[in-house]
Amino acid sequence: MVAMHREWSPFVVSAPGKLILFGEHAVVYGKAAIAGSLDMRAYALVTPRADNKARMVLPDIDVDVLFDSHTLPLLQSTSLSHPSEVEALVPDSINIPEGPGRTAVLTFVYLYGCIFAERDRNTGFTICVRSLLPVGAGLGSSAAFNVALSATLLQLTGQLREEGAGAGDRKLINQWAFHGEQVAHGTPSGIDNSVATYGGFLKYVKGEPSVNLESSHALRVLITNTNVPKSTKALVAGVRALRDQHPSVVDGILDSIHSISISAAALFQSVGEDEAYLERRMQDIIRINHGLLFTLGVSHRSLERVREITAARDLASKLTGAGGGGCALTLIPGGIAGDDVEVVVREMESEGFCCYQTVVGGGGVAIARSVDGRATVEQWLAEAIARHGGSSANSDGDAYGGAVAGFATLPAAAISELKPQ
Numbered sequence: 526m527v528a529m530h531r532e533w534s535p536f537v538v539s540a541p542g543k544l545i546l547f548g549e550h551a552v553v554y555g556k557a558a559i560a561g562s563l564d565m566r567a568y569a570l571v572t573p574r575a576d577n578k579a580r581m582v583l584p585d586i587d588v589d590v591l592f593d594s595h596t597l598p599l600l601q602s603t604s605l606s607h608p609s610e611v612e613a614l615v616p617d618s619i620n621i622p623e624g625p626g627r628t629a630v631l632t633f634v635y636l637y638g639c640i641f642a643e644r645d646r647n648t649g650f651t652i653c654v655r656s657l658l659p660v661g662a663g664l665g666s667s668a669a670f671n672v673a674l675s676a677t678l679l680q681l682t683g684q685l686r687e688e689g690a691g692a693g694d695r696k697l698i699n700q701w702a703f704h705g706e707q708v709a710h711g712t713p714s715g716i717d718n719s720v721a722t723y724g725g726f727l728k729y730v731k732g733e734p735s736v737n738l739e740s741s742h743a744l745r746v747l748i749t750n751t752n753v754p755k756s757t758k759a760l761v762a763g764v765r766a767l768r769d770q771h772p773s774v775v776d777g778i779l780d781s782i783h784s785i786s787i788s789a790a791a792l793f794q795s796v797g798e799d800e801a802y803l804e805r806r807m808q809d810i811i812r813i814n815h816g817l818l819f820t821l822g823v824s825h826r827s828l829e830r831v832r833e834i835t836a837a838r839d840l841a842s843k844l845t846g847a848g849g850g851g852c853a854l855t856l857i858p859g860g861i862a863g864d865d866v867e868v869v870v871r872e873m874e875s876e877g878f879c880c881y882q883t884v885v886g887g888g889g890v891a892i893a894r895s896v897d898g899r900a901t902v903e904q905w906l907a908e909a910i911a912r913h914g915g916s917s918a919n920s921d922g923d924a925y926g927g928a929v930a931g932f933a934t935l936p937a938a939a940i941s942e943l944k945p946q
């Protein structure tokens with residue numbers, strides 16, 4: 526049987542995770558924060574289907590759902606009072622999974638319903654997302670997922686004007702990804718989806734459009750995940766309670782954090798300065814920012830351990846995100862030997878932490894029909910499967926089912942070869 530496909534070829538959408546460099550918590554009170562994109566990304570392989578259905582495969586979180594497009598609700602701005610209420614609209618035929626898959630399925634239903642809306646629902650497709658970002662560690666895995674999903678749906682409905690999701694399309698992608706974040710978190714600040722869309726370094730103030738710092742400096746950092754679970758909501762509430770008790774004291778700290786973000790923005794934008802000088806100034810403000818967050822009560826003994834281990838080698842660290850566990854960042858100066866970084870990594874691992882060496886400030890969302898210099902996505906995939914292994918067992922019956930199975934089972938090392946496409 527020859528499968529009939531609509532006239533489009535498979536493509537890959539990718540979007541980065543985020544790292545808050547300065548300004549967490551203060552950003553909740555209208556102060557500036559600085560965040561940058563990570564070189565760890567989420568990648569969506571999107572392939573046509575002949576049966577006009579919509580399939581979402583999320584191997585990292587064990588989700589594989591097949592939607593009959595016509596049973597998905599068609600959403601308008603008035604359908605719900607808030608995106609987080611989407612659950613009631615999920616078709617009865619769909620089993621909503623527990624855990625992280627739950628949010629992903631609800632987000633899909635919401636974004637599909639809004640973005641396809643009255644458009645041609647006969648565009649059958651499979652989206653398979655693989656991510657190099659740890660889930661729920663404060664590195665913006667949800668935003669990378671939401672940006673990749675929004676860009677995919679906008680591309681499929683012909684709403685993107687430029688090939689590859691160019692500058693003119695990013696505002697729209699970002700807006701839908703923000704709604705996706707609302708499904709999961711209710712009231713996100715918007716910083717994560719902005720970084721995942723635009724990439725680079727952003728200065729972010731709540732309620733204002735983010736400012737791309739157009740920096741030519743890429744920062745090398747070591748991210749240490751303490752693996753201590755944290756609740757952003759509880760930590761934000763803790764700072765609020767402290768501020769209620771000591772308004773002028775806490776406002777003074779928040780103002781200092783704001784000044785740090787402004788200084789950081791100036792450092793990122795500086796031209797002609799010696800890199801070593803910039804790194805030293807950056808290390809100063811990293812240390813000060815961490816100290817201020819500590820005084821707000823959002824550090825944790827695991828995060829203090831990261832700070833001690835790195836301080837013993839003259840490296841500066843701070844918690845990133847909400848704190849109370851989660852991740853810390855350490856600036857890796859240009860002059861440091863790789864072996865010295867390895868020693869630090871081993872020490873962190875002996876504490877039960879895990880580390881990611883990464884570069885901050887790379888590209889935002891991208892859509893590619895050819896990857897890694899190959900003529901087509903399928904060609905890259907076939908070679909990657911041959912090199913790294915992976916299953917092409919087609920349990921779907923769709924012409925691209927084997928390709929999807931291959932992408933779903935590739936080892937992370939093969940996915941990381943994709944880099945920002």
Ligand SMILES: Nc1ncnc2c1ncn2[C@@H]1O[C@H](COP(=O)(O)OP(=O)(O)O)[C@@H](O)[C@H]1O
Pocket residue numbers: 583585586624625626627628629630654655656659660661662663664665666667668670709
């Ligand atoms: N690899 C992935 N595949 C599919 N969905 C993902 C993936 N990573 C994250 N998500 C989505 O993001 C949610 C986690 O987001 P969140 O709790 O905000 O953590 P984070 O701090 O990593 O953004 C998951 O429940 C899921 O909906």
Ligand SMILES: C[C@@](O)(CCOP(=O)(O)O)CC(=O)O
Pocket residue numbers: 548549550551552553662663664665713714716757761845846847848851
């Ligand atoms: C504490 C805060 O500033 C950042 C929280 O970051 P995360 O949830 O750890 O990624 C809260 C916010 O900006 O909404």
Ligand SMILES: [Mg+2]
Pocket residue numbers: 665666667668717
């Ligand atoms: Mg998130």
